[in-house]
Each structure stands twice: as structure tokens, then as C-alpha cells.
Amino acid sequence: MTVHPIPPIGISMGCPSGVGPEIILKLFSQNRDQSFPATVVLGDRNILKATADSLGISLEIYDWKPGTPIAPETLPLLNLSSLSTTITRPGTPETSGSQAMVTYIERCVELCLSGSLGAMVTCPISKSGLHDAGYFFPGHTELLASLTGSADVAMLFSGKRLRVALATIHCPLSKVSSLLNSQDLYHTITLVHTALTRDFGINAPKIGVAGFNPHSGEQGLFGQEEEAIIILAINQAIAAGITLEGPVPPDIIFHHALSGKYDCVVSMYHDQGLIPFKMIHFHDGVNVSIGLPIVRTSVDHGTAYDIAGKGLANYRSLYEAILLAHDIARNRLKKSD
Incomplete structure (x- = not known):
């Protein structure tokens, strides 16, 4: 049986004012497992940099483009917004951040459907923020169903x-x-x-x-x-x-x-x-x-605005979500052979 490589897994950053940026930075700075699946982030450089500085995390964030290699011990980022860190702040969601969080999801879906990403892992979003951005879905699942045409x-x-x-x-x-x-x-x-x-x-x-x-x-x-x-x-x-x-x-x-x-x-x-x-x-x-045509897993917690930016968020669910997404993508490839 032919073993096909699985493309990188994409993490959508979630609400920029939630714990998504923090758990992403903790994952990339603390996880040194060389066998861990190749992973990229779709999000905002300004927010990630400001969060890293506030938490004392030293990590190279470099611009990644679909189809390009991933450098080890870095945070590869597909930068999709340029939010102001004086407006978009931890714990205080606002409209521009809500609009950006939808952009990350939409682009992640596109890259999964095209095969540039092997799976998507989502960080938490605000349901009210989703509505504020003009997307009237109850949550991620219903939005993803609409984006992929899944009944x-x-x-x-x-x-x-x-x-x-x-x-x-x-x-x-x-x-x-x-x-x-x-x-x-x-x-x-x-x-x-x-x-x-x-x-x-x-x-x-x-x-x-x-x-x-x-x-x-x-x-x-x-x-x-x-x-x-x-x-x-x-x-x-x-x-x-x-x-x-x-x-x-x-x-x-x-x-x-x-x-x-x-x-x-x-x-x-x-x-x-x-x-x-x-x-x-x-x-x-x-x-x-x-029920989706793409692989999507997510952390099993919300935006946790009450602790956002305080260094208290646990990245374990994100870690497990990436591992499971990789396993599911691999199992689907086996079934398709």
C-alpha cells in the first residue's frame, strides 16, 4: 500500500481577543516532539507578537505560504489580517477581530478543500462575535456546513x-x-x-x-x-x-x-x-x-475571555485536537487507497 504524505494541518486562530493566540504560542514554544504533525497557523501577526511579548515567549513567527516548507522550531503563519493591538485586546472582543476570525476559518476551509492543508483545527470563537461579523450561525459547526455545502x-x-x-x-x-x-x-x-x-x-x-x-x-x-x-x-x-x-x-x-x-x-x-x-x-x-468533506477538529473549550492574556490557558486540548486531526486524515487516506 502506498503511503501518501499528509499536508500540513492548519490552525485557525479563533477570536483574537480570546485564549486562541495564547494556546497557539504555548503549543509551538513548549512542544518539542519531533514526530508531531506539521502544523501552520492562519491568523494575525500583530496579535500573536503582542501576546508573545506579554507572556515572555520567545518564538520566531515567519510568513508561510501554501506549498512551502515548514521550518522547525518556528511558528509558520499565514497572515490574514493586520489588527490594531490597541483596539483588539485580550478579553474585549470587538468587530474587527470578529470579522478577522471568520476570515481565518474561511481561508482554512478553502485550503483544505484544495488539498493544500490536510485538516483544520479551530481555536475558539465567540458566537456573538460571529453574529457581529454578519454571520448568523449558532457556531463553528453550522458555519462550516455552509462553507462546504454539507447537508x-x-x-x-x-x-x-x-x-x-x-x-x-x-x-x-x-x-x-x-x-x-x-x-x-x-x-x-x-x-x-x-x-x-x-x-x-x-x-x-x-x-x-x-x-x-x-x-x-x-x-x-x-x-x-x-x-x-x-x-x-x-x-x-x-x-x-x-x-x-x-x-x-x-x-x-x-x-x-x-x-x-x-x-x-x-x-x-x-x-x-x-x-x-x-x-x-x-x-x-x-x-x-x-459529515464534512474535510477533516475538522477543535479545542473543547470556549474563548475564556476572563483569563485571556493572563498566561493561565491550557493548550492540552489544542495539542490533542491536532493529533486527532492527523489520525483522522491518515485513516481517510488509508480508506481511499
């Missing part, structure tokens, strides 16, 4: 002990029940199955599907979502040859997953899945967008 996408969170996918994403808790339907849930289950086999290299993966109500509804006593929606999607997935169980009561499914019974849990809503996930993988969890 069915989902969020999957991955750690060494637990994987969780979400049937619904960013919406009020009061609207989850009305947003759930059997066809969308079935599509999410198929996306998870494809990701586990193709991207994670798991043969015959086992999926656990969480219930929506306490005790998975107790045969309709505590709610109808299981009978009316979830079981229909599960039966459709089983008929399609997918191995799964459910609806499993939400208060026990994560225990079973941690014990190795499931390769991934499909949760019905955001906090049902992410509270247990972040209890275990707060620093090393990775967000994966499944």
Missing part, C-alpha cells in the same frame, strides 16, 4: 475514555423536544457510524443511544419522545446494519460507555452529553465535526 453534520466529542455525539446542538433546552425527529436522529446515528469506522478506524463499532426522559420514559409514563422518535430511529439504523442499543436511560449510559460497552454515545441534547464528557475530558477533550 448533514453533527458534533462528536472525543477523548481517550469517552466519545459523545449530539443529536441537537446549540438551542434552548425548552426547544429540544420539538427539534428532535426520527429522521434527523437516524442521520446523526449514520454519521456517527461512518465516523467511527472511517475516521477512527473501528471495525464493527457499538453505539449507545441515550433516552431523552428519566428512565428513558418508563414506557411513556415520563414522556413520549422515546416511543415516538428515538425507537423509530434506532430500528431504522438496525435495519441498515448498524450495531447499537437504546434508548438507554441517560443516568446509566455513560457508565456503560466508560466500561467499554459503547464506542460512542449519541446524546439527545448538548448538556446531556457534555456534562459527563467534560467531567472526564475537561483539558484533553476534542470536538470533531462529522
Whole structure:
């Protein structure tokens, strides 16, 4: 089998006023693993330089262009904006920074689609900043779906002990029940199955599907979502040859997953899945967008404006996101051979 080299992985810098610049600088200055995947940054030189100076980080930032080699022990940067550090400051997001953060994402997608980048890893953005820049999406996932023309996408969170996918994403808790339907849930289950086999290299993966109500509804006593929606999607997935169980009561499914019974849990809503996930993988969890034609992973935390620029941010999630993006890109290449 021919081994194809994977192009560099691109990091979009995220919101310039968040912790993205800091965790990027910490990654490049502290990680000396020579086997670490080739990585470049799409962002702003002024912000990175000012952040490095404030944190006492000495690191060469040099201009990188697609297709050119990467110098070791440097920070290769595709400079896409020239923000003023007197206006764009840590912890205080503003319009020009929000517009720039979208530019980094758009260019990263373009380079992934063209093959100049092997994958993209995103640093955190501000959802309100996204709207301020004129992009009315709930978050990264929906923006990326639009940029790549992807109809069915989902969020999957991955750690060494637990994987969780979400049937619904960013919406009020009061609207989850009305947003759930059997066809969308079935599509999410198929996306998870494809990701586990193709991207994670798991043969015959086992999926656990969480219930929506306490005790998975107790045969309709505590709610109808299981009978009316979830079981229909599960039966459709089983008929399609997918191995799964459910609806499993939400208060026990994560225990079973941690014990190795499931390769991934499909949760019905955001906090049902992410509270247990972040209890275990707060620093090393990775967000994966499944259903896209490109590989995209992300840090599993927000912009953290309250600590931005203070030297307190942990870069472990970014480190893990790059490793996972590289693994997924490599697995996809193997499948395509």
C-alpha cells in the first residue's frame, strides 16, 4: 500500500481577543516532539507578537505560504489580517477581530478543500462575535456546513475514555423536544457510524443511544419522545446494519460507555452529553465535526475571555485536537487507497 504524505494541518486562530493566540504560542514554544504533525497557523501577526511579548515567549513567527516548507522550531503563519493591538485586546472582543476570525476559518476551509492543508483545527470563537461579523450561525459547526455545502453534520466529542455525539446542538433546552425527529436522529446515528469506522478506524463499532426522559420514559409514563422518535430511529439504523442499543436511560449510559460497552454515545441534547464528557475530558477533550468533506477538529473549550492574556490557558486540548486531526486524515487516506 502506498503511503501518501499528509499536508500540513492548519490552525485557525479563533477570536483574537480570546485564549486562541495564547494556546497557539504555548503549543509551538513548549512542544518539542519531533514526530508531531506539521502544523501552520492562519491568523494575525500583530496579535500573536503582542501576546508573545506579554507572556515572555520567545518564538520566531515567519510568513508561510501554501506549498512551502515548514521550518522547525518556528511558528509558520499565514497572515490574514493586520489588527490594531490597541483596539483588539485580550478579553474585549470587538468587530474587527470578529470579522478577522471568520476570515481565518474561511481561508482554512478553502485550503483544505484544495488539498493544500490536510485538516483544520479551530481555536475558539465567540458566537456573538460571529453574529457581529454578519454571520448568523449558532457556531463553528453550522458555519462550516455552509462553507462546504454539507447537508448533514453533527458534533462528536472525543477523548481517550469517552466519545459523545449530539443529536441537537446549540438551542434552548425548552426547544429540544420539538427539534428532535426520527429522521434527523437516524442521520446523526449514520454519521456517527461512518465516523467511527472511517475516521477512527473501528471495525464493527457499538453505539449507545441515550433516552431523552428519566428512565428513558418508563414506557411513556415520563414522556413520549422515546416511543415516538428515538425507537423509530434506532430500528431504522438496525435495519441498515448498524450495531447499537437504546434508548438507554441517560443516568446509566455513560457508565456503560466508560466500561467499554459503547464506542460512542449519541446524546439527545448538548448538556446531556457534555456534562459527563467534560467531567472526564475537561483539558484533553476534542470536538470533531462529522459529515464534512474535510477533516475538522477543535479545542473543547470556549474563548475564556476572563483569563485571556493572563498566561493561565491550557493548550492540552489544542495539542490533542491536532493529533486527532492527523489520525483522522491518515485513516481517510488509508480508506481511499
